[in-house]
Amino acid sequence: xxxxxxxxxxxxxxxxxxxxxxxxxxxxxxxxxxxxxxxxxxxxxxxxxxxxxxxxxxxxxxxxxxxxxxxxxxxxxxxxxxxxxxxxxxxxxxxxxxxxxxxxxxxxxxxxxxxxxxxxxxxxxxxxxxxxxxxxxxxxxxxxxxxxxxxxxxxxxxxxxxxxxxxxxxxxxxxxxxxxxxxxxxxx
Amino acid sequence: xxxxxxxxxxxxxxxxxxxxxxxxxxxxxxxxxxxxxxxxxxxxxxxxxxxxxxxxxxxxxxxxxxxxxxxxxxxxxxxxxxxxxxxxxxxxxxxxxxxxxxxxxxxxxxxxxxxxxxxxxxxxxxxxxxxxxxxxxxxxxxxxxxxxxxxxxxxxxxxxxxxxxxxxxxxxxxxxxxxxxxxxxxxxxxxxxxxxxxxxxxxxxxxxxxxxxxxxxxxxxxxx
Numbered sequence: 001x002x003x004x005x006x007x008x009x010x011x012x013x014x015x016x017x018x019x020x021x022x023x024x025x026x027x028x029x030x031x032x033x034x035x036x037x038x039x040x041x042x043x044x045x046x047x048x049x050x051x052x053x054x055x056x057x058x059x060x061x062x063x064x065x066x067x068x069x070x071x072x073x074x075x076x077x078x079x080x081x082x083x084x085x086x087x088x089x090x091x092x093x094x095x096x097x098x099x100x101x102x103x104x105x106x107x108x109x110x111x112x113x114x115x116x117x118x119x120x121x122x123x124x125x126x127x128x129x130x131x132x133x134x135x136x137x138x139x140x141x142x143x144x145x146x147x148x149x150x151x152x153x154x155x156x157x158x159x160x161x162x163x164x165x166x167x168x169x170x171x172x173x174x175x176x177x178x179x180x181x182x183x184x185x186x187x188x
Numbered sequence: 189x190x191x192x193x194x195x196x197x198x199x200x201x202x203x204x205x206x207x208x209x210x211x212x213x214x215x216x217x218x219x220x221x222x223x224x225x226x227x228x229x230x231x232x233x234x235x236x237x238x239x240x241x242x243x244x245x246x247x248x249x250x251x252x253x254x255x256x257x258x259x260x261x262x263x264x265x266x267x268x269x270x271x272x273x274x275x276x277x278x279x280x281x282x283x284x285x286x287x288x289x290x291x292x293x294x295x296x297x298x299x300x301x302x303x304x305x306x307x308x309x310x311x312x313x314x315x316x317x318x319x320x321x322x323x324x325x326x327x328x329x330x331x332x333x334x335x336x337x338x339x340x341x342x343x344x345x346x347x348x349x350x351x352x353x354x355x356x357x358x359x360x361x362x363x364x365x366x367x368x369x370x371x372x373x374x375x376x377x378x379x380x381x382x383x384x385x386x387x388x389x390x391x392x393x394x395x396x397x398x399x400x401x402x403x404x405x406x407x408x409x410x411x412x
Binding site: 016019020023024027028031032035036041045048049052053056057119122123126141145146148166169170173174176177180181 | 197198199200201202229232233236237239240241243244245246247248249252253255256257259260261263264
């Protein structure tokens with residue numbers, strides 16, 4: 001399998017199959033980030049398309065020396081999510097905290113029926129809890145605990161010092177635990 | 189080492205990741221052993237983090253990748269400017285262009301409107317600048333007028349309009365020079381005819397009656 005940086009170089013030279021490989025390789029990551037952040041599959045789908053359109057246009061500006069392609073892609077996605085958040089801020093401000101839209105059930109990978117049902121339920125509850133976090137705490141928790149980025153990668157994506165990253169993750173986890181407790185959700 | 193509930197909250201992620209120093213870890217364990225609230229907090233957050241890590245990734249809608257590929261097909265990419273060309277993008281910024289135009293216009297007015305023969309502070313005196321620009325403008329205008337007057341078409345029109353000479357009586361035989369069958373020079377060479385060649389100073393006075401006399405003389409003298 002070609003490394004991402006190599007595929008990016010081919011893409012810049014106009015190699016279509018390399019771009020297709022990059023898209024197929026990273027669509028799920030981008031979609032998950034968008035979905036976990038927005039809690040809406042239609043919006044997440046639109047945002048994912050927007051992310052890749054932006055990535056395609058600005059691909060020549062990616063420098064492999066500055067970090068992994070996945071980190072750069074996450075950074076682009078995060079910036080677009082922030083833009084989306086600002087655009088829809090007015091709508092959110094008028095919403096009551098209790099009127100968070102019902103999150104949709106998403107299919108999960110192949111598991112036993114019980115486990116699938118539990119995972120679906122937990123996933124929905126966690127997403128409801130995440131939706132109630134402030135955006136900066138939410139993105140930190142999502143990047144760390146759902147996307148699996150390390151502190152240095154998150155620092156690169158969020159453009160904040162590593163201490164701030166750690167603090168946001170810590171506060172986000174505690175706040176999420178409090179919210180889930182209020183919702184009657186406890187650790188298994 | 190002192191350890192309280194606030195410190196537990198601050199270092200909770202480090203404690204869960206087991207990256208606390210040995211002394212800190214001991215203090216943390218001692219505090220959570222005594223404080224029920226902190227013990228519950230650690231258990232709750234630890235459980236949530238584990239569940240977050242185990243949450244499966246949601247599957248993207250089918251054909252999302254295909255749709256993205258179709259959308260980007262044939263789409264142009266932004267060209268990256270590398271190396272010494274990287275600065276060229278700034279040239280197209282409006283502010284820079286306006287600044288360059290302003291500087292060029294200022295330089296043109298200042299250095300073109302001042303005579304080179306008068307260095308010193310006087311050159312940058314507003315009155316000198318004004319007189320310099322004024323003089324140059326008049327000179328340019330006068331040269332233009334002269335150029336137009338010198339055009340053959342204009343000259344011929346002027347010459348026909350300025351004098352319609354009476355038909356001369358036929359020359360008497362004694363007036364006729366023996367060696368010439370031709371016309372006199374004044375008739376063959378129109379430039380030699382008196383009153384046909386326009387006097388530029390007179391023309392300028394007629395055209396610009398409000399010009400001061402000294403400026404008129406200066407302007408006419410400076411013409412080639």
